[in-house]
Amino acid sequence: MIWEVILMCDIYVARCFFSTFERCDFEIPFHLGDFNTDRYEIAVVCPEHNTDHIRDVMPAWYELEFLEPTKDEEEFWKRKNESLYAELVEWKKYAGKRLLVLCFTDNAVRNAVINHPNLIYPFKIARVKGMPEGLVGMRI
Numbered sequence: 001m002i003w004e005v006i007l008m009c010d011i012y013v014a015r016c017f018f019s020t021f022e023r024c025d026f027e028i029p030f031h032l033g034d035f036n037t038d039r040y041e042i043a044v045v046c047p048e049h050n051t052d053h054i055r056d057v058m059p060a061w062y063e064l065e066f067l068e069p070t071k072d073e074e075e076f077w078k079r080k081n082e083s084l085y086a087e088l089v090e091w092k093k094y095a096g097k098r099l100l101v102l103c104f105t106d107n108a109v110r111n112a113v114i115n116h117p118n119l120i121y122p123f124k125i126a127r128v129k130g131m132p133e134g135l136v137g138m139r140i
Helices: 052-057 073-082 082-094 106-110
Strands: 010-016 027-032 042-044 061-066 098-105 115-117 123-129
Touching: 027 082, 052 073, 052 098, 052 106, 073 082, 098 115
Parallel strands: none
Antiparallel strands: 010 027, 027 115, 042 098, 061 098, 061 123
8 A cells, every 4th residue: 555645734823922922812823835844933923013123133034914805805705604704804903914924944934935824814925034025915
């Protein structure tokens, strides 16, 4: 018998990096594509703790902007799945805010486009540091 290994993704709940140092309850489902990145290679910083200082001192990161869902997206999820529509509505409170993903390794930088929140909510890469500028504007 031959066994095939099918790589999927590492999906977990990421807490804000600053929850270690001060009270922060921010959590977000996160997707690390194809198990190519280990959890210790990145850290998520919530919109509240995403400051100029942390971006200045870290050599590599990307910011994901929570976009306002379009009417078509909302209608689609409302018809398609009540639970997923509720998720979309829940995350709307962050529309226009930015989540910071810190990359601690070159591997995390290379895999940035497949490492993102595991939500149906629309995001775009708003800014980057230490990685290709061509990623800016990409919807995830």
